[in-house]
Amino acid sequence: MIKTVGVIALGGMLGALARFGLGLAFPIAPHAFPWTTFAINVVGCLLLGFIAPLTAGLVRPFLGTGILGGFTTFSTYILEIHRLVRAEQLPTAVGYLGATVISALLAAYLGGVAADRVANGRLRA
Secondary structure: OHHHHHHHHHHHHHHHHHHHHHHHHOOOOOOOOOHHHHHHHHHHHHHHHHHOOOOOOOHHHHHHHHHHHHHOOHHHHHHHHHHHHHOOOHHHHHHHHHHHHHHHHHHHHHHHHHHHHHHOOOOOO
């Protein structure tokens, strides 16, 4: 139990730092579509869909709950929707809301499909 909490904490720190760094590298304009957070969440879901079926032991909580849990961000997603609504950018807010949910679900599914192909030796380089 202590080891699991430790690897989650370490992974969460690394994932949060990566997300913070990307936010600094690609800042979002006040009234613009939040592409950085969108990309972070979609890529995180793709990776989670891929690694979840392929990992076990302490690797799964380190990568999944830790790194990808710290990397992806539901709270920032919601705050950005709120920011867009307050800025009277309702079409952008609704588009962002829907695009994120659909894209993240599709990405997680595709990650799982890729993991299945890797596990069954059907993915070629």
